Amino acid sequence: MQSNSFVENSGHSLEGYRGWWTRLAGHLGAVYPFYDLASPDYFSLEIADVIAKRVSRSAPVELDRTAVACKVGLPYLLGNRTLVKGVERAPWVERPVSPGEWQLMPLPDHGSAHPDKDEFLEKFIQALRLELEGYVGNSRMVGILLSGGMDSRVVAGVLREVELQNPGRFDVVALSWGAVGSRDVVYAERIARQFGWSFEHFPINAETLRENIDIAGYAGAEVSPLHLHAMPAIAKLENIDLVLAGSYGDSVGRAEFSGVRVANLKPILPSNIDPFGVLRHSVKKAAEPELARDVRCSGHFRSENSSLRNFEIEQEMHYMRRMLQSCMLHIGREIPLYQMFTAPAVFGLMWQLAPEERGDHWYQYVLEALPGRLLDIPWARTGTRYLEQSGEADQLPKDYHAYGEWLRNDLQDLVVSRVNSDVIRGLGIFNDKGLDKALRNWLKAETKGSNSLDELISWLASLYTFLEAYPVSCQLAEPNVVGDAFSAMRGSLYGNLYVRARNFFRE
Known part of the structure; x- marks a missing residue:
């Protein structure tokens, strides 16, 4: 480094x-x-x-x-x-x-290259290896965030290769969170045991979420507590010199942002910021106009950029940086945390490829070349071997948490009291009738996992903590009787349809 x-x-x-x-x-x-x-x-x-x-x-x-x-x-x-x-x-x-x-x-x-597979693969693995070695340095105990996904699996494979080339140089502890018996936890432990690494599992439950509501608030209420998982608990670990993460793997290695391929990206700012x-x-x-300026506030946005480059920059600058990295700071404030795939020599290789060349297949090639036969362990997303279209999925549960269920049941009284408090309502920012209708629609949700209303309502509970913890003042907004009433009515209709659809399709 x-x-x-x-x-x-x-x-x-x-x-x-x-x-x-x-x-x-x-x-x-x-x-x-x-x-x-x-x-x-x-x-x-x-x-x-x-x-x-x-x-x-x-x-x-x-x-x-x-x-x-x-x-x-x-x-x-x-x-x-x-x-x-x-x-x-x-x-x-x-x-x-x-x-x-x-x-x-x-x-x-960004480029349009169609490289020779073997030549490119060798360069990519070498770049990953050098990135990891630069992060590890002279560390004696290396932590790795490990799940059943492919991103952390690639990091695990590269780490194992470096470890085999440097016997005795450092020890490794794999860190995983979620429900006992879920795919993510089971697969992570299988990889750790196979490599002879220590394994520490952090359970997630309603109390974890309750604690994360306040933790997120004290940290600036920048993200919903639904995204913190067991990060605050991992931050308390001792005798770990650094933690490696593969959170950027999807966006770099698989060219995918929240399920959307790079070539299909659209502007990041929604047409309606208050659905x-x-x-x-x-x-x-x-x-609205201020947020439009925020989207392109960096000098990295240039007129000569292709739309694909600008849209990918938007995702990296806002989504990956402001949500993912804001969450990861809950570890990084206590233990140095390094994101693999993010060194210029690594992501620059992928950016050089033509959009149609960037995809899932590179992970398959990489894992075939790394130690451990990691492709033999199913992908947590499907329960089957990575990229195989046939084959029966394993019977392990896919979900590693029940945030929606915990929020709407175990923590309902706490959350509702906070949203209805003078601390939130007295800001003069929120539409009271709209909040009333949003709460009613939120409580109609029946899904185990979280949804957009869970995201909003849990964040408001963290905002309460933020406002109570710091001497924050707020300038009152002018009411608009007609506009506020229309927004509440339209938002209620949208929320009702949204929850009904989620209940039906996620049942």
Whole structure:
């Protein structure tokens, strides 16, 4: 790994920007600390630190209504915005050169290559190996987040290869979470035992979700607690030098974002940021142009870019960075966490390929070349061998949690009391009738897993924690009787149809 000399040799004081993660500025899986626009010489992975500094100099701590509107419409925030005006995340794929001044790091080009399979495969595996070795360095105990998915399996295969080439250099502990007996947990343990690694399993239950509601709130209420899983528990582990993750594998290795292939990506900002009608009409209208600017706030968006390149940048800059990495910080604040597939030498290879060349088959080729015969273990998504169209799926349960069920049953009283509290309702941001109807529709859901209303309602419960924990003020929004009534009515209709459809198709 390169040193963080771009900070140390700059001649400027950038307090807090000297962590293990400063070396990752050009990586897709970089870590993005909080900082205050009015005091850009201080960075922290804890928003509480930045807020405390604002309070110490009597600066306002004001809720960003546009950020709230964004979280209502998306599972993550856009651009560099946080829930506090004037506090931002470090910008995407940039590095600080002086207080308040950032420099774009180079991004590899997108291409249209149709390479020789064996030649490309050798380059790709070598790039993954060098990336992993750079992260591991001289570490003695390496943790790996391991599931039944293919991303972490590729990381496991590369880690095992490096381990075999360097016997005794380090030990490995595999970390997995979820319901006992689920595919993810069973397959992860099978891989760990096969490689002779230690294995630690972290169960998830209603109490885990209850704790994560508050943990997400204290961390800035940037993501729903549904996405934290057992990350806070893993962060408490001792004697682990770093944790490797493969969360970016789908987007890089398989060219897929939430089930959508790169060639089929559309603009990331939805046409309606308030489908359930829970925002005041004036808040929604004021937020729309600001969010449109947030989407393209990076200098990496250029007029000469292809639409595919811009759409992939959108996904990496917003979805992967602001949701996935915001969640992973719950580990990274305590234990250095490195995302595989995110070094420029790795994702640059995939970006060079023609869109039709990027797909599932590369994982098959990679795993065939790595130790452990990992393709013999079924894929958690299907319960069958990876990419096989025939064959009977195993009988192990696919679901590794029951977030929707726990939220609507075990935690219903807590969540409803928070959504109906003066802390939330008194903000003057939300449409009270819309919230009432959203709650009623939410309680009609019968699915075990989570849905978009679970995402929204659980986030509001975390927002409650955030507002109680920090001295945040909020400017009241102007009511619009007609607009608010129409939004509530339309949102209620949409929510009712949405829940009915989910209940029917997920039964």
